[in-house]
Amino acid sequence: MKHLLPMTLRINGETHDLLVPPWRTLLEVLREHLGLTGAKRSCQEGQCGTCTVLIDGKVVNSCLYLAVEAQGKDIQTIEGLAKGGVLDQIQKSFVQKGGVQCGFCTPGFVLATKSLLNDNPNPSEDEIREAMVGHLCRCTGYVQIIEAIQDAASQLKPESGN
């Protein structure tokens, strides 16, 4: 049995060459090998959404994804969202609308919002709620999170012609 596999992961646009056992999940590699602790470990069974990352632009539970299978894909974590110290609009909206309290669920919600708004720049409240079913928040009661997502959508909307 091979205990260490060489693997190459592209995370937030940066390539990482790693030696990792094949039974490590993407979440474990992000947190323990690369120090990217934005994705959180919680339920470990796909219920809570705190480990969410984007793989080729799609939301995925990184606790249920083998690191070895994430090779050749474009992985995005919360750490890659702010550019040059400036928060992404989605992050700003979460801060401004009180969508962040303890913060544990926030990276998952923010990345799920990014994926939602890429597919559907103008979601209804029902579509927002449907897109967030895989995420639990024990602080906000969700209302501020929905408002933050609506705010981000309206801020990001392409300028309509004058």
Add this chain to the structure above:
Amino acid sequence: MSYLRRLPKFEYIATGSIDEACDLLAVHSKEAGLLAGGTDLLLQMRRRETSPAYIIGLKGVTELSGVRALADGGLAIGAMTTIRALMSSPLVREKYGVLAEAAAGIGGPELRNVATIGGNLAGALPCADLPPALIALGAKVTLKSRSGERVVPVEELFPQFGLTVARPDELLTTIQLPSVPSCSGGTYLKFHDRQSMDMTTVGVSAFVTWDEASQVFRDVKIALASSAPVPMRARKAEAVLRGRACADDVLEEAAAAVCEEADPRTSWRATREFRFELLRSLTKRAVRGAREKAAPTIGDVL
């Protein structure tokens, strides 16, 4: 408990083709686990319910994913087609709405992006949502090994809890749907606690072919989730409905027949008695809903 548990150790083998996967299964057979989306298998491994020495990764087998129309009017769906691809496929949505409906009700976006139709079948869990819809549609699967391939109806795929009739050297490659008759329609209804993300407490799928001239059910197929140790077809209830009108007393009779056939269990999720109540009401609603889809313009007493 399993809170901080890591996965058990295994050797990972990536595959790029069906033939290669079959070769690997022939060599490793019982020691191998086939990894599709991983949303079931990795959980079971973390709980040490299974610890395969070899994990054969199927994500790179591109020939296993996708939906294509067949010459006979049916559809072939690759086993590695994700739930998301299934529910958004125009081919599926257009003629097999019941399957798209069942797919859309599975988990949330994070799970649907990786979980696959093949995994939902091969896991052989009674609470899986796709088997009832596929059984109601009369779907079959192809099981392939180095020594050949065979076709098995989905309703004969599950001999007992957690098992399929596939041998350890066989790979589930394709799901075939027959063409749908005119004046037909299906629906899948389920009850679950959170109304999202949760396991199905009871699920009922009905597929109806309606006889417009005589205003009766020409054919009905009903299949159930979480109502027995395996996904099951409710043949007695189907027989009750065939050739009858869509009337309250007929539906009531069919619902009673479903409860006679089903054998749900009591678990922390729901008691056996509560599941019977759910079966009774979901059966009536599913059959009526399917009938409305089969012939939406007809206005007999509903």
